[in-house]
Amino acid sequence: MxxxxxxxxxxxxxxxxxxxxxxxxxxxxxxxxxxxxxxHISQYADAPHIYSVARPPSAPAHQALLSILQEQHPTSTYTLIEADPTLLSSIPKITSTLTTHESKLDMLIFSAGHLSFEGRANTAEGLDPGMALGYYSRLLTLHSLLPLLNKSPNPRVLSVLAGGMEAPLNESDLDLREPENWSVMAAAFQGATMGTLSLEHLAQQNPELSIVHWAPGVVDTPSLARARKFGVPAAAAEAMSAEEAGERGLFYVTSERYSVNDGIVPIEDGVEKATKSAGGIFLVGADGESKDSEAVLAPMRERGVPTKVWEFTLGIFEETLKLGGD
Ligand SMILES: NC(=O)c1ccc[n+]([C@@H]2O[C@H](COP(=O)([O-])OP(=O)(O)OC[C@H]3O[C@@H](n4cnc5c(N)ncnc54)[C@H](OP(=O)(O)O)[C@@H]3O)[C@@H](O)[C@H]2O)c1
Known part of the structure; x- marks a missing residue:
């Protein structure tokens, strides 16, 4: 730990x-x-350009918070982008805001998530909302912003979801379209595992990029309250505060320990660099340690599953963005 x-x-x-x-x-x-x-990063960063996405119902409260931070940190800039990341057609609005106003992107942090406890209710684009938020929209955003990330001297990506919890995939029905293949947990594991495979795929093509897929454990947030309401057994465990989880997340996205190069903050003496997965990303557990999912991931890599998953994903992007008129 x-x-x-x-x-x-x-x-x-x-x-x-x-x-x-x-x-x-x-x-x-x-x-x-x-x-x-x-x-937390607002406390430490000098004049950061912070962009934060909020879906319309959450935008007013989030804007109020960003305005307070702006007053406290006058040299920083906070920009709210109003968009619903459940919809892939809303991702170009997010990415074009960045590409229009910025010459580089240093950190990309994903944590929007949803578990469909009420049953599968597809998004307007025909996707499971959990997989859309936890997988498709994250990968579409990352894929679109790779040129900007590659202009950073030390680009970092943090995906807060389920690193180290990968499971065998349903390879014949990757988006779990058939009702008999879908369950709330099947969608969660499918999205997390496809996430790791595709993050590895992009890490290999972009060797300067440091990517952490983190499973934060049980953390006291609205997601946890929802999981408890629906009686998820794991959610009954003692929760870490969101405050502490945020400090941990900031460490994972800035420390040299989880970086492919020298990182932003050097590792303190006596602490070892975290181990990457064989595919080149950091799978990090709630304790901050590397998780070993090779027993699940290696056979999939040997059979070429990551390429199949990525090609399928590009197909979903193309099909969905075309439907949305982009
Ligand atoms: N907390 C835990 O114990 C725990 C454990 C394991 C994994 N995780 C995963 O870690 C990530 C971060 O978790 P968290 O607990 O910090 O989450 P959270 O505070 O409950 O929610 C994080 C974000 O998800 C967005 N979101 C939730 N439902 C959405 C929906 N249906 N459509 C669009 N956006 C939605 C929220 O937007 P709004 O404000 O608009 O709702 C919020 O910005 C999530 O992916 C979660 O699944 C959490």
Whole structure:
């Protein structure tokens, strides 16, 4: 377990180690873990350009919070992008805001998530909303922003979901279209596993990119309250505060420990660099340690499943964006 003391000591060093004016995009920071990451990075970053996506019902409260942060940090800029990341057709609005106004992207942080406990109710684009938020919209955003990320000296991606919890895929029905293949947990594992495989695929094509897929454990957020309401057994465990999870998330997206290069904040003496998956990303558990999913992932890689998953995903992007008129 990486101790909170180690994490705090590293995060404080961001004030001196984080280059001025970093550009950071959050999708899912209207509450919970990423809201805490956003608040913590606001304390340490010098004149950051922070972009945060909020769907329309959450936009007024999130704008109010960003306005308070703007007053507290006058040299920083906070931009709210109103969009619903459940819909792939809304992703070009998000990515074009960045490509229009920024010359590089330093950090991309995903944490919007949803579990369809009420049953599968497809999005207007015909996707399971959990897979749309946890997988498709994250990968479409990342794929679209790769040119901007590659202009950063140290590009970092944090996907808050289920790193290390990968499971065998339903390879014949990747988006679980057949009703008999879908369940709330099947969709969660399918999205998380496709996420790891596709993040690895993009990491291999973009070797300067440091990608962390993190399973945060049980954290006291609106998602947890919902999981408890629906009686999910794992949700009954003692929860970490969102405040602490945010400090941890900030560490995973800035420390050299989880970086393919020297990172932003060097590792403290005596702490070892985290181990990457064989596919080249950091699968990190609730304790901050690397998780080993090779027993599940290696046979899939040997059979070429990552390429199949990525080609299928590109097909979903093309089909969906065409339907949306983009
Ligand atoms: N908390 C835990 O115990 C836990 C455990 C394991 C994994 N995770 C995963 O970690 C990530 C972050 O979790 P969190 O607990 O910090 O989440 P959270 O605070 O409950 O929600 C994070 C974000 O998800 C968005 N969101 C929720 N439902 C949505 C929907 N139907 N459509 C569009 N956006 C939606 C929220 O937007 P709004 O403000 O608009 O609702 C918010 O911005 C999620 O992917 C979650 O599944 C959490």
């Amino acid at each position: 990486v101790s909170l003391a180690t994490i705090r000591a590293s995060n404080v060093l961001l004030s001196t180690h984080l280059p001025s004016s970093p550009t950071i995009l959050f999708i899912g920071a209207t509450s919970g873990i990423s809201l805490s990451i956003l608040q």
